[in-house]
Amino acid sequence: MINRVVLVGRITRDVDVRSTQSGVSVVSFTLAVNRNFTSASGEREADFINCVAWRSTADFMKNYVKKGNLLGVDGRIQTRNYEDSDGRTVYITEIVADSVQLLESRNSQPDSQQPSRNRYEDNRQNDAQDELYETAKNLVADDDLPF
Template identity: 60%
Template sequence: MINRVVLIGRLTRDVELRYTGSGTAVGQFTLAVNRSFTNRNGEREADFITCVIWRKSAENFANFTHKGSLVGIEGRIQTRNYDNAEGQRVYVTEVVVDNFSLLESRNQGEQRANQGGYQANNNSFGGNNSQPQAPTQPRSQAPQGPSNPAPTQNNSQPASNPNDPFAANGDSIDISDDDLPF
């Protein structure tokens, strides 16, 4: 059987870090994951997914993230149930996190927080809803040759949005095979 979950989203609040009676750290948080389509009103909706992380990973995750942090998690879905104080059976479905990745720098997170964080009008976290910026210097240079010409620098016009590396300004985009993630 396969039970694997990979999610990228933003924390809806700071991680709630607690310790069990035996001293094991456990963190609980909710991840807002945007859907890949819009509703009838043209607004992008999000799913709010409860996640749990254990031990040293929980402490590290709580120390390096905060409300609005963009994170990637990998884990498994777990269901459990318990009887509440009124004697009713409560069913819980959550993601148990095995691995996580911080997907924005501390500076980007602080800038987003200073810009207002969550904006309800476009249902997105992060103020300007821009994609992560492309690196200013290529990570690796592909060997130059007839099938892979040298990249050209064309600085004749500034882009309409300096934060958008893919803004349409009339220039072609030269991408080598080494720049692709797959």
């Protein structure tokens, strides 16, 4: 059986990491993913996909991911249900993110407040992230998607 999902989209709000009673970090977030076509009125629509990340991925998102960031998410679809206070069954479908990648350089995120160690290390990190951004931008062009 195969249950694999790869998404590229923008996060809709800043993340808020919570912890379970046993101390495991978890974050829920929504990813806005553009559709590959336009509507009848000529507007590009987006799907808003609910995602959840656990442990170190949740901690990474708390430290580095901000509203509007372009993210690559690799994970799986999970469905679950529960009974609400009115006795109705509520069904939830979400993506469980195994890994999350930032697909933009920090230079394109003006309000980023990442701690810096020194100017040399910052320049090396920025260069690496810029290269990753350019590579991702070339790989994820809308015209190249097969669906």
